[in-house]
Amino acid sequence: MNITNLFRSSVGKKFIMAITGMALFLFVVLHLLGNLQIFLGPEAINRYGAFLQGNLELIWPARIGLLIIVGLHIWSAIKLAVENRAARPQPYAQQEIVAASYASRTMVWSGFIIAAFIIYHLLHFTVQVPAVNLTGKNFTTLEDAKNQHDVFRMMVIGFQSRVVTLFYIFAMWLLFLHLSHGVSAMFQSLGWKSPGYGSLIARFAVVASWLIFVGYISIPIAVQLGYGSSYVNSFNVNALQEVVK
């Protein structure tokens, strides 16, 4: 028995899955808290954006760390899934689903679609590739009155696209499914569970997943209902006046 068992054994790979999952869960919570600053107005979220982008010593280690964590999470998922498939070469002619929830049976699929969404999301709001935002606007040139990158305007314009909003909500629904099972399963995988508070963990997982789902989709829904449009329009009016002059 040595540390390589962490990468070779079934239980070890589940430890990797659980620990990276826990880290990603914390990221999802922090990212949500950051995003929700959109409801504090343009100044707050633009300052937050400038703070993150201005600290290269902070943001790059965080990005590299996240990339490694995501890499390990996906590596263990693929490895485990391949082994699981191989463990039953001959399927049942008839099989009933007993006790297993929909979320628990589809973790690999929800995970892979979420991964595809993350790639899109990075191209959309981080790299800001104009072709993927479906609004015809270039997000990189958006600036507010303080000449900071206008994160608020980028988010509002971004979510004014109905297609983007629907894909975003769909991805968040899958994230909800993934977390509703994953958050309680990671305690099980690490053995941080006893009969005493096992049901408490399961309840925490569902409540936390719901809060995360509602929190994330509140932003595109608010934008679709008109939130921030007057702010965005004020820039259009200014631009128009410039042209008229």
Added chain:
Amino acid sequence: MNFTLRVWRQKDANDTGAMVEYAAKDIIADMSFLEMLDVVNEGLIAKGEEPIAFDSDCREGICGTCSLVINGIAHGGQRGTTACQLHMRHFEDGQTITIEPWRARAFPVLKDLVTDRGAFDRIVQAGGFISVNTGGTPDANAIPVGKVESDKAMDAAACIGCGACVAACKNASAMLFVAAKVSHLNLLPQGKVEKDKRVTSMVTQMDAEGFGNCTVTGSCEAVCPKEISLNFIARMNRDYGVALLKAST
């Protein structure tokens, strides 16, 4: 009662096998599932056909030998009950019943509904024991065991090793079986001495046998005739983690 049976027939380990339909006629409602199969087999023998091979031994729900997937559920879906203790009164007259063997790479089919569950024996041989010097009988209560711990160990020791957990798991994982066997010894003072070595060896053997991994779906717990709790898997994971940390430092 009359039933239509769809049964997995497979000549030997190398045969590909197929589902075959049989009629089960004049079945008494109070017969067990296995007694119903006995009646069908008597009919087959009278006709000069090969009877359906299936495993059974005690027929009172304590040996873990019977191993049938009935209508898609290991042991037929009556909670805490083995197939031998499942009675025909729980089925509807005229119903079609599908019967298959456990399906897992680690449990190859030997014939019809009989699988080779030697993998479980090899996992137990890897660490499911305590090492003691033989000699005179020790005094009773020489080693005190707390009530709570002894109850927990007994709950784990209730596992009869039938393999329904593997059969029901979407990944054909043996985690519940191994967790029960690891926990029942690791909880007791006699077993604690070899705690780390036991959990490591047994998990290593489980992996080598080609079982799948745990996705925490809870299917195993739901079909277990002895209602072994999923909490034992968490306990085994914890024991494994502790052993891994100790070995790495």
